[in-house]
Amino acid sequence: VSAHVIANPVPTPEEMGDILGLSSDRVASVRRIMETPIRQKASGRSGSAFRAGARKKSPRTSPRAAAKK
Amino acid sequence: VARPRRIESVFLNIPYDEAFEALYIAYIVGLTQLGLRINAALAVPNQGRLGTIVNLIEQSDFSIHDLSRIELSRGVPRFNMPVELGLSLYRSHVAQDKHRVFIFESRRYRAQQSTSDVNGIDPQVHRGTAKGLMAGLRNIFRQLGDATTVPEMLASYRAVQRKLPELRRNSGGKSLFEAAVFQDITVAALVESQKLLERRTRKDPRHSTGR
Numbered sequence: 001v002s003a004h005v006i007a008n009p010v011p012t013p014e015e016m017g018d019i020l021g022l023s024s025d026r027v028a029s030v031r032r033i034m035e036t037p038i039r040q041k042a043s044g045r046s047g048s049a050f051r052a053g054a055r056k057k058s059p060r061t062s063p064r065a066a067a068k069k
Numbered sequence: 070v071a072r073p074r075r076i077e078s079v080f081l082n083i084p085y086d087e088a089f090e091a092l093y094i095a096y097i098v099g100l101t102q103l104g105l106r107i108n109a110a111l112a113v114p115n116q117g118r119l120g121t122i123v124n125l126i127e128q129s130d131f132s133i134h135d136l137s138r139i140e141l142s143r144g145v146p147r148f149n150m151p152v153e154l155g156l157s158l159y160r161s162h163v164a165q166d167k168h169r170v171f172i173f174e175s176r177r178y179r180a181q182q183s184t185s186d187v188n189g190i191d192p193q194v195h196r197g198t199a200k201g202l203m204a205g206l207r208n209i210f211r212q213l214g215d216a217t218t219v220p221e222m223l224a225s226y227r228a229v230q231r232k233l234p235e236l237r238r239n240s241g242g243k244s245l246f247e248a249a250v251f252q253d254i255t256v257a258a259l260v261e262s263q264k265l266l267e268r269r270t271r272k273d274p275r276h277s278t279g280r
Contacts, residue, residue: 003211004169008076010104013259019076019106020252030253033235034260
């Protein structure tokens with residue numbers, strides 16, 4: 001199959017919005033969604049508290065510590 | 070107000086159902102990021118549907134027909150996609166190749182068995198994956214200048230996938246296969262295209278959009 005060379009450059013979201021008959025508000029709302037970073041699920045603990053908790057917990061849960069007991 | 074410039078367009082003949090959702094998103098993101106406008110028979114009622122499809126094919130420079138799902142559905146083979154392929158082949162014939170027809174399949178050599186009349190057309194085999202699909206699209210379409218690579222298209226595909234719940238809410242659609250959601254996914258893919266270009270420009274300031 002011979003590839004077809006696409007003559008036009010990639011349109012901007014706003015240009016495509018015009019072509020599709022979308023309002024500028026609608027295009028802006030999609031842009032906002034795509035540009036907003038995804039929120040991480042909150043664990044209820046800060047990063048440092050989570051790491052401290054993990055450090056405390058690890059000796060008790062390690063197989064060697066369990067064997068000593 | 071300036072008239073929008075002409076953008077080459079493709080008629081997309083794929084199954085519009087949940088089982089095909091991932092590839093549906095991949096087609097929208099891939100084709101849009103290659104610079105094409107997609108014409109799709111979404112949310113078209115059965116009455117007058119054939120006329121709408123013929124019009125969409127006539128308006129399109131290309132058509133893509135995904136024959137990976139023509140198997141039995143509740144004991145009946147799914148013929149809509151082969152019918153639309155036939156319409157496009159006729160269009161290509163009468164328009165003297167101004168309309169190009171491309172076929173996608175999930176398995177190698179199956180299209181040659183199921184639809185042997187199209188043996189002259191090499192199907193692109195996507196193996197049911199977004200990566201295979203993007204590679205197939207890059208085989209049949211080339212871009213002038215700044216070409217979007219398959220890994221870049223895949224990264225955009227994943228970014229759009231992550232935002233699907235919000236995009237669906239934003240357009241008020243219940244299903245991804247409604248026209249409003251489809252349009253928003255198209256715009257979202259182009260927002261990702263712009264991010265790619267900005268990233269490239271930051272890495273190498275000689276890169277420009279060419280616009």
